[in-house]
Amino acid sequence: MKIREFRGIGLTYGDKLVNAGVTMLSDLLTKGKTPSGRRDLAFRTGIEESKILKWVNQADLTRINGVGPVYSELFEASGVDTVNELKNRNPDNLMSKITEVNNLHRITASLPTPHQVEGFVNEARTLEPMVEY
Template identity: 55%
Template structure:
């Protein structure tokens, strides 16, 4: 399921407009254009955004593809050190749950953490 690009945490109207001018209006568009370094470099040149910012947003869009994650939990997962679906697959659930709780207590990113 594709989300509007502004549903990614940190992309507000200003960045949404900038990305929209580059043809990026949904999370799928972002993944299509920024999934690899070459695409991020081209998009950075087109938008004036940094490659590292585009990578962070692309990682969050990747995690948002998982049912039940959405924008809120994608940011929490990223803050807990999980950047991609592949990386999430490799994590031990008990360790990840503890790390997510620790990060959320410090940063208050979600109302509750998954259990």
Template identity: 45%
Template sequence: MRLFPIVLLAEAKLKNAGVNSVDELLDKGATPKGREDLAAKSRIPGTQILKFVNYADLFRIKGVAGQLLQAAGVDTVSELAKRNASNLQVKLREVNDAKKLTGKVPSERQVAAWIEAAKSLPKKVTY
């Protein structure tokens, strides 16, 4: 998978910092020290690196709509794991109606599957 549906504009900077895939971004940016190093090498602000890493972490969940989740206020796997499927699906629909991020909003069943997957994933990102 290309590194950056996440960060198209930052792709060259991250590649220069030695990040060539979503998996590498997650591995190298999983810790505060790793994100600090990536920020220094790429000259991308640390806050933005953290957003990219959190987005990459969400990609570990099969079929997840990361951009839609983030627009609905779900930025991390641990946040997703704490959500109620019905409430989140309603929020995703509202956000998508307003922002037109995707052609099809995930069903409540899909959202419930994402939440269960998030609960079972090993924690990767530390803060």
């Protein structure tokens, strides 16, 4: 996915990231997976390091099949910022939480099914951690 198309980044931040060599979401994950990489991106773009970390975490969640920018935002709003956090969640409890959060914030018009949430959690359990803190 092109970096400018990722939910929450947009054109202004996207242009800054593109100028720093981040044109795709995968570039953001690769270049921002370490604290030093995020510091470098923050320096080169003028974007706050905390904002870059938020996007890197959301990009990390999109490694899970079926999780795109909207579901990664929904997970983050529900307190699940990383693949590591997702793998430790109870799927039923997570489904309840994302339903509650979505009813409040209207992040998506189409929630994942309980079966999908269980699949997301199970896949997260198979992934190696990518982001360092």
